[in-house]
Each structure stands twice: as structure tokens, then as C-alpha cells.
Amino acid sequence: MDVVSPELNSLLPDEIMDTEAIAMEEELPAEHLAAPPRSEPEPAQVPMETEVPEIVSLCPATTSMQITSSDAQSSTSSGTQLLLAPSGLIAGTTTTTASAKTTSPAVTQNLTKISSVTVPANHQLIINKVAGAPAADGKSPGTAVLKPEGQKLLVAGLSKTGQPIMLALPHTWNKPATTQGTGDGKPTQIKMVTTVGKPVIAVSSASQLMGTSTTLQAQQLKTLQLTKKPPVSTAGPMITKLIITKALNNKGLSSPASVAPVVTGRVVTQSTPVTPPRTITIGETISTVPQNTSGNSKVAISPLKSPSKLTVVSVASQSPNSPQKSVTLPLNVALGQQILTVQQSAATSPAKAGTSQATAQTVKPVQTVAGVGTPQFKTIIPLTTPPNVQQIQVPGSRFHYVRLVTATTGSSTPQSGSSTNTNPSIQPAKPVMMNAAVRMSVPIVPAQTVKQVVPKPLTSAAQVVTTSQTPQRLIMPATHLPQIQPNLTNLPPGTVLAPAHGSGNMGYAVLPAPYVTQIPQPAFVTLTSSSTFSTATPIQTQARLSLNGLSTSEATSRPRKPCNCTRSQCLKLYCDCFANGEFCNNCNCVNCFNNLDHESERLKAIKACLDRNPVAFKPKIGKGKEGESDRRHSKGCNCKKSGCLKNYCECYEAKIMCSSICKCMGCKNFEESPERKTLMHLADAAEVRVQQQTAAKTKLSSQISDLLTRTTPAVTSGGGKLPYTFVTKEVAEATCDCLLEQAEQAELANQPQAVAERLILEEFGRCLRRIISFAGKAKTDCPINC
DNA sequence: GAGTTTGAAACT
DNA sequence: CAGTTTCAAACTC
Structure with a gap:
């Protein structure tokens, strides 16, 4: 495994580099550094196809955030999985960062927990860190529920060149992951795998990790398969930012005010895939962001392959008396939706509420601004009032679901104590039947749309973030979700489970993310939180995801x-x-x-x-078997008459070859098919023709316009010119281009010479008319001069 | 734009 | 699982 070079380490901010994780890791016994006896052994060498992300030591908390490499075999869909620290890690944490650099195992629990990781556009990786360190003895309410080991934090992504990155908690690397309450020995993982153009983020909920009753608990997030692995050598300049935002923590907060809301780190470039836990992924280009806080976690960040930005914020600090210790919202980005992870910090006591409030004051609101060319951004809003969101991890599915559940107890939700709502417009979160009151929405902003997030301080009041445009994701109220739950694993892409509106009771709506994104309302995020979120650094997230091989930007733009x-x-x-x-x-x-x-x-x-x-x-179009085309129809077509050369054929329509799984008859959609080649050639020729013709006309018009501009004085002085005076060398050349293009078209179409000549003459006529038109226009447009 | 063809989805 | 029907897109005129 590659270890970050000293120079790279030097580039990293101290707040990042001087993390407990590092300290822990450095002081780990040799056996820890050795290849961990993991259920999923990391290959020493990562094949290119496996795309095993490098692992970066992130946070060696005793809660055992452990990084594991993605299983290449299990990867079946390209995308990005984001494994976030379970809420349990977050639970009980405080805003204090004083626990850094502790090396003893007991102290490791004081490690700052990373609540969320954001990989926005421009390859920013933003990690919300749960502030605070629980009691060193690990008996703090938040940490008590977690076992020292068994929880993994895996953040993997592909750089722009396809290089994967992972964030790991090394000290638990060797430990078999176990989830409390499950006892199945399966490691709880949070993984983020960024694939080429298809980032998918999965966040395992804390409750899930904590061993809550859901059957999906303890399910190990599956690694997503990357469709393509871009050549590492071609890595272009890339800016990756690591932003670590400290989450609010209401427990054990020793010095909340001292905690800066946002910690910015640098990105290191990774050069090679790494399997050992201590490896630090390094990005190609390092970009630094002002850093406010000392972080306890060392984070290695790898830029996404595509300029996708994903922002995920999850923080969970939940009251111990709450059935669900923490909540992390996994959000699907499959279709370019933005990802929102809701962070919860439960204020169960007035003192805690005050802590949260104090923290909130220190935290700057997150403001997301998408500049030109920034297709999408994500807004991350930490929640204070836990909406009891449960992640539903669907095995084998690259889509992840969120379930919002009704608060089970009202005792854990008395947010009124901390509801120092500075904004009257914001309605305080309703502790009772809160799910109906708590709304969470993830704004999804299409490319070229500039979004702004209302930087209102989040206390216990609902936070509304408004963006200018759709797409957006809303968690919609619904009813009768339970009947659908058995099929959660196969919900449409991006399905979001949401509380039913108007029902008062908890219901669920299955909303495929695309549906949500279409909701024609101003994108907003309504969250209850006692904390504000940092806006120290504009969070720009671009989720350029792909669907059937098409990037989100393509899919959305079309x-x-x-x-x-x-x-x-x-x-x-x-x-x-x-x-x-x-x-x-x-x-x-x-x-x-x-x-x-x-x-x-x-x-x-x-x-x-x-x-x-x-x-x-x-x-239907997914990655084929090894050695086969990257894209193939998962089911195969069944054409009989079309020869698979018409759009009736799903394979042809998807511009892929028919494969052995197709049941078509008289298939001509194979590589060597002359018919197919002919069609392809014609299609290509047609496309080229259109492009050339457009270019020629544009050129002609441009030159004529330019000529008009330059000849205006002459026209003025001469009292008007005849059209032929506009036929300069440039115009003549452009005209010739048009004529040649016409000749080529005629030739491609196998037109007889006579026809070709006619077409050329017609084109010539059109050119002349355009020249004359411009000439006349020049006269009419310049009556004064002319 | 109307009618036909086609193949996936739905149904039996 | 196979055969049939339904359906909407693709295609033709």
C-alpha cells in the first residue's frame, strides 16, 4: 500500500493531518499495520478492472470506522458509494476537537467523527465531521452503544482519472467489523465509490449500524462496480478540496465555541490503487480551502473522475434515550440528483440543547453556489431535530433508499428547549408526530443553474434552503409505504421513502429520485436542526451521474x-x-x-x-461480463423482423451490439454486419454533413458580418455599394467551402454527376442570396451611413 | 397526420 | 414457461 509521501503530508493542513487517526495509526502495533485478517481480504495488487480504491486513514475512532476496499466482484454498477460514519460514531460526540492526537485506544473514542463526506463538483470532498469527542472511557451515551470495532467508514471514489479513493479508519482495519445488535459479524460499512460519471452515494444510517430493528441493518453496503477505469496516466489537472465540517454535538461538549464549523483540508493525489488501510489517496491537484478548525481526522481525498460534485452531510448526534441513535440519510445520486444527508443532533436535555445552540452559532451556514459550468450542487444541512431517518440499504442495488420513521418517543425530541429560533419565519420542529412536520428535501440543481442556499441559522427550527430551479429532490409525504417495503430492493432509481403528507401518521411514499427531481417547486431543504451549517466555503457539488452510460448532464440536458x-x-x-x-x-x-x-x-x-x-x-443497459463490451443489454432483445437494425430493437436503440443473450432472429446488429456498418456509416456521414454544413454556414455568416463591419466606412463614403463589393476573399472562400461540402454530400449520397452539379449550383445560389441579403441588410441597417 | 409495423410489457 | 394480447414507439406513406 502506498503511504502518503512526506511532501504530500506537508501539504495537508495540520488540522487534517494531525488527526487522531494518524496518531492512532502511527502508534498502532505492527500487527495492525499488517494485512488485516479481513473477511474481504484486500488484494495486494489491484487490477485495473477491480478499481479498488485506495484507502485513506480517516478516523481511527474506537467506534471503529474502518475502511475496506470495494469489492470489485460485487461491483455491478458504476457509481459512487459514500460510506459515512455511522451515526453511532457521531452520537455522543461533541464539538470539541481537543481529543486529537490521542493515541491510546480509549482516547480513540474521542476522535472526531466524520459525519459526512462531500464530493462536490470540482472534486471537492467535503466531510462533515461530527464535532466533539465523547468521553475517553467510551461510556458516553453516544459511544456506549457502539462497539469499538465493527464499524467501518469507507469512502471511495474515483478521481477524474478513475483513481479510487477511500477513507478508512485504519486501527480497526484488521478487526472484523461487527455491528452492535446484529452480531452477525458483518461489518457495517459506509462506502463511497465514485465511478466514471456515475457517482452513487450510499450512506448507511446510524440506526442501521447501531443495530436497529430494521432488517436491513448490518447489511453491508455493496461496492459499486465501475464501468470504466480511466487511465491513471492521463490524469489531468484537477482540483480537489477536502472540507471537513464539524457537526454539532450536544454531548460532552467542552468547548463548542472553539470549534470552527468547517475544516478544510487538502487533497492528495493518489497515484496507485492501494489496499492497505494506511494508504492515503492523493489527488492530482491540490487545492486548499481556508481551514477553520482543527480536525481530528485525517482524510485522504480523491477527486471524482468526472467533475462531479457530491456533497453529503450527515451528522448524527442523538440522544441516548432515543431508540434510534443516529440517522444518516443515504441519498441516491444515480440520476444526477443531489445528495442530501441529514445530520441529526439530538438535544435531549436543556443543557444539551444549549450546547447545540452554541455550536450552531459557531457554525456558518452552508451556502451553495453553482457557478457557470457547475452543473449541480448539493446542499448539506445538518438537522438538529432527528426526523428519525433510516437508511435502507438495498443489497445489490446501486440505489439507496431512505426511510423516515415517526419518532418513537417524544422524550427525545423536546427541541423546544434549544429552539432559539432566530428566524421567526422558520417554524420550530414539532417534536410530536414530527415526521409529518419535518420535511427534508434535497435540492437538485441542474447544470448551469446557480443555486443559493438561504444561509439561515439552523437552530431547532426548520431550515429551508431554496434554490432557483429544479430538479430537486423532495421527500414527499405518502401513505401505505409498508406494503411496498418488501420490494425496497428494487425500487426505481433514486426512490425515496418519505412520510405521507396529510396523513399525520407515518406513511411512506416511494418516490423515484427522478420523480422527486421533477417536482416543480422551488428546490428547498426543510430540515429541523439546532445547528447552522457552515458556509465558510461555498459548497459546490456536481453530481454528474450517468444513466445507462450517459452522464447525468447529458441525460438532464437532453x-x-x-x-x-x-x-x-x-x-x-x-x-x-x-x-x-x-x-x-x-x-x-x-x-x-x-x-x-x-x-x-x-x-x-x-x-x-x-x-x-x-x-x-x-x-437495461449495463456492464457486460469480463472482456465483453462495457455496455450490453441485460436482458437481450427479442426482435424478429427488424433485424435489430431499427429502433424497435432495444439494443440498436441503445447503440450497442446484440449479444449472446439476445433472442433475436435474423440479427444484423453485430460487429461484422455489413448492414450495420452501412447504417453506422450513413449515420456518421449524416452527422458529419450536418456539422460541416452548419460550420460552413456559420463561417460564411460570420465573415459576411465581419465584412460588413469593415466595409461600413466605404459604404458610407461611397453612398452605398453593390452586393458584389461584399464578395471579398473571405466570403469567396467560405462560399467555396459550402460548395465543396455540397459536393461531398452529393458524392456520399452517390448522386449522379448531374444531380451533384445541380446541388452545387443550388448551394451557390443560396450563398449568393445570403451575400446579397447581407449586403442589402447592411444598407438598410445603416441608413445614416449609407 | 394517419395508418402500419414492431417488439416489449402485460396477461393468461 | 409459452402463447397471446396490449401497448406505445417507431416507422411509412
């Missing part, structure tokens, strides 16, 4: 074709909108039920589809 459904109510897979997990919008459908107004029907339809086909909403 307008979806409106459906024309008439009978299916857009609740069958016949409907592309529905099949793609989107609401119908500007469609031509009749009697459409694929909207929020027919939520129950839609939920039933989703369930029905999943019953019929558990993978109904999964992309």
Missing part, C-alpha cells in the same frame, strides 16, 4: 421525449416516463396517473411492476 400513452395511465412500463422513474411532464399522455396527484395509484403500479419483475426499474 429533453426527455414526451410520452403519448393513452391507455396505460402512464403507470405501466410501456410508458417511458414511468419506466425511467420520472413523472410525466409536458407529455401528451391521456389520463395520466404518473404524477403526484395519483400517488397511491402510482405506488401500486410500482409495486405491481416490481412484483412482476424485481429489476423492472433497473437499467
Whole structure:
């Protein structure tokens, strides 16, 4: 495993580098440094295809944030998984960072917990760190529930060059991960794997890690497979930022005021995949951000391969008397949605509330600003009032789900004590039936949209973050989710489980992320929190995710074709909108039920589809077997008459070859097929023609315009010029380009010479007309001069 | 734009 | 699982 070089270490801020993790790691016994006896042994050499991310020591808390490399075999979908520290790690932590540099195991529990990791656009990795260190003896309420080992924090991502990065807690690296309450020995993991253009972030909820009742608890997050591994050697300049934001902590807070809300670290560039835990991933280009806080965690950051930005903020500090110790919201970014991880800090006592409040004052609101060319950003908002969000980790699925559950006890939610709401407009969180009151939404901002997050201080009041545009993700109220829960593993991409609106009781809505993103409301985040979030550094996140091999930016920029459904109510897979997990919008459908107004029907339809086909909403085009094409139809086509050379064929439509799994007849969609080659050639030629023609016309127009500009004095002085005076050398050349292009087109089309000549003459005529038109326009537009 | 063709989805 | 029907997109005229 590669160890970060001294020079790289020197580049890192002390707050980052001087982390307990480092100290722990350095002082770990030799056996710790040795290859850990893990259930998933890390290969010494990581094949290119495996894309095993390098591991970076992040935080050697006794809660055992452990980094594990992604299992290449298990990776089936490209994307980014973000493994975040379980809330349990966060629970009981305080804002104090004084625990840094402790080396004893007991002290390791004082390590600052990283509540969230953000990998925004420009390859920023932002990590919200849970502030505070629990009691060294580990008996603090928050930490008591956690076993020293068994929890892993894995943050893996691919740099722009595809280099993976991971954040790990090395001292537990060797320890078999065990989750408290589960006892199954399965390591609780939080993984973030950034794939080429398909980042997916999964956050395992604290409750899950803590061994809550959910069946999905202790499920190990699956590593996502990367579709492609970009050549490392071609790594281009990249800016990666590591921002560590300290989360609020209401427990054991010794000096909350001293804690700076945001810790910025530097990014190190990783050069090689690494398996050992102590490896630090280093980014190609290092960018530093002002650092306010001393961090206890050492974080190695690797830029995403694509300029994607993912911001994930999760912090959970929950009251010990709360059934759910911590909550982390896994958010799906599969379709370019922004990811929002809600951080909870439970203030269960007035003193704690005061602590949270004090911390909130120190924390700057997070303001997200997307500049030009920044496709997307993510907003991270820590919550103070725990909405009891549970992550639902779906094995084998690259989509992750969030379940919001009703607060079980009102004792843990008396936020009123800490509700020093400075903003009257913000409604205090309702402790009772809070889930109905607590709304969380993840704003998803499309590219080129500038978003701003209202930097209102978050106390216990709901925080609303407004962005200018959709897409956005909202956690919607719903009803009757439980009936769908058995199929959670196959929910449509980005499905979000949300409390039912108007129900008062907890219900769930299954909202595919695309649906959510289409909600035509101003993107906002409504969160209850006793803390503000840092805006010290603008968080720009770009989730350039891919769908079926297409980047999110492509998918989002390209307008979806409106459906024309008439009978299916857009609740069958016949409907592309529905099949793609989107609401119908500007469609031509009749009697459409694929909207929020027919939520129950839609939920039933989703369930029905999943019953019929558990993978109904999964992309059909995925990565093939080893050695096969990167993209292949997962099911294969069944064409009979089209020869698989028409868009009827799903393979052809996806611009992929038919494979052995296809059941087509008379298939001509294979590599050597002359028909296919002909079609491809024609298509390419047509595309080139269009481009050339457009370029030629643009050039002609530009030159004519330029000529007009330059000849205006002459026109003025001459009292007007005839059109031929505009035929300068430049115009003539541009005209010739047009004529040559026309000739090439005729030749490509195998047109007879006579036809070709005619086409050329016609083009010439058009050119002349344009010249004349410009000339006349020049006269009319310049009456004074002319 | 209307009608036809096509193949996936849905149904039996 | 196979055959049939339904459906909406793709295609043709």
C-alpha cells in the first residue's frame, strides 16, 4: 500500500493531518499495520478492472470506522458509494476537537467523527465531521452503544482519472467489523465509490449500524462496480478540496465555541490503487480551502473522475434515550440528483440543547453556489431535530433508499428547549408526530443553474434552503409505504421513502429520485436542526451521474421525449416516463396517473411492476461480463423482423451490439454486419454533413458580418455599394467551402454527376442570396451611413 | 397526420 | 414457461 509521501503530508493542513487517526495509526502495533485478517481480504495488487480504491486513514475512532476496499466482484454498477460514519460514531460526540492526537485506544473514542463526506463538483470532498469527542472511557451515551470495532467508514471514489479513493479508519482495519445488535459479524460499512460519471452515494444510517430493528441493518453496503477505469496516466489537472465540517454535538461538549464549523483540508493525489488501510489517496491537484478548525481526522481525498460534485452531510448526534441513535440519510445520486444527508443532533436535555445552540452559532451556514459550468450542487444541512431517518440499504442495488420513521418517543425530541429560533419565519420542529412536520428535501440543481442556499441559522427550527430551479429532490409525504417495503430492493432509481403528507401518521411514499427531481417547486431543504451549517466555503457539488452510460448532464440536458400513452395511465412500463422513474411532464399522455396527484395509484403500479419483475426499474443497459463490451443489454432483445437494425430493437436503440443473450432472429446488429456498418456509416456521414454544413454556414455568416463591419466606412463614403463589393476573399472562400461540402454530400449520397452539379449550383445560389441579403441588410441597417 | 409495423410489457 | 394480447414507439406513406 502506498503511504502518503512526506511532501504530500506537508501539504495537508495540520488540522487534517494531525488527526487522531494518524496518531492512532502511527502508534498502532505492527500487527495492525499488517494485512488485516479481513473477511474481504484486500488484494495486494489491484487490477485495473477491480478499481479498488485506495484507502485513506480517516478516523481511527474506537467506534471503529474502518475502511475496506470495494469489492470489485460485487461491483455491478458504476457509481459512487459514500460510506459515512455511522451515526453511532457521531452520537455522543461533541464539538470539541481537543481529543486529537490521542493515541491510546480509549482516547480513540474521542476522535472526531466524520459525519459526512462531500464530493462536490470540482472534486471537492467535503466531510462533515461530527464535532466533539465523547468521553475517553467510551461510556458516553453516544459511544456506549457502539462497539469499538465493527464499524467501518469507507469512502471511495474515483478521481477524474478513475483513481479510487477511500477513507478508512485504519486501527480497526484488521478487526472484523461487527455491528452492535446484529452480531452477525458483518461489518457495517459506509462506502463511497465514485465511478466514471456515475457517482452513487450510499450512506448507511446510524440506526442501521447501531443495530436497529430494521432488517436491513448490518447489511453491508455493496461496492459499486465501475464501468470504466480511466487511465491513471492521463490524469489531468484537477482540483480537489477536502472540507471537513464539524457537526454539532450536544454531548460532552467542552468547548463548542472553539470549534470552527468547517475544516478544510487538502487533497492528495493518489497515484496507485492501494489496499492497505494506511494508504492515503492523493489527488492530482491540490487545492486548499481556508481551514477553520482543527480536525481530528485525517482524510485522504480523491477527486471524482468526472467533475462531479457530491456533497453529503450527515451528522448524527442523538440522544441516548432515543431508540434510534443516529440517522444518516443515504441519498441516491444515480440520476444526477443531489445528495442530501441529514445530520441529526439530538438535544435531549436543556443543557444539551444549549450546547447545540452554541455550536450552531459557531457554525456558518452552508451556502451553495453553482457557478457557470457547475452543473449541480448539493446542499448539506445538518438537522438538529432527528426526523428519525433510516437508511435502507438495498443489497445489490446501486440505489439507496431512505426511510423516515415517526419518532418513537417524544422524550427525545423536546427541541423546544434549544429552539432559539432566530428566524421567526422558520417554524420550530414539532417534536410530536414530527415526521409529518419535518420535511427534508434535497435540492437538485441542474447544470448551469446557480443555486443559493438561504444561509439561515439552523437552530431547532426548520431550515429551508431554496434554490432557483429544479430538479430537486423532495421527500414527499405518502401513505401505505409498508406494503411496498418488501420490494425496497428494487425500487426505481433514486426512490425515496418519505412520510405521507396529510396523513399525520407515518406513511411512506416511494418516490423515484427522478420523480422527486421533477417536482416543480422551488428546490428547498426543510430540515429541523439546532445547528447552522457552515458556509465558510461555498459548497459546490456536481453530481454528474450517468444513466445507462450517459452522464447525468447529458441525460438532464437532453429533453426527455414526451410520452403519448393513452391507455396505460402512464403507470405501466410501456410508458417511458414511468419506466425511467420520472413523472410525466409536458407529455401528451391521456389520463395520466404518473404524477403526484395519483400517488397511491402510482405506488401500486410500482409495486405491481416490481412484483412482476424485481429489476423492472433497473437499467437495461449495463456492464457486460469480463472482456465483453462495457455496455450490453441485460436482458437481450427479442426482435424478429427488424433485424435489430431499427429502433424497435432495444439494443440498436441503445447503440450497442446484440449479444449472446439476445433472442433475436435474423440479427444484423453485430460487429461484422455489413448492414450495420452501412447504417453506422450513413449515420456518421449524416452527422458529419450536418456539422460541416452548419460550420460552413456559420463561417460564411460570420465573415459576411465581419465584412460588413469593415466595409461600413466605404459604404458610407461611397453612398452605398453593390452586393458584389461584399464578395471579398473571405466570403469567396467560405462560399467555396459550402460548395465543396455540397459536393461531398452529393458524392456520399452517390448522386449522379448531374444531380451533384445541380446541388452545387443550388448551394451557390443560396450563398449568393445570403451575400446579397447581407449586403442589402447592411444598407438598410445603416441608413445614416449609407 | 394517419395508418402500419414492431417488439416489449402485460396477461393468461 | 409459452402463447397471446396490449401497448406505445417507431416507422411509412
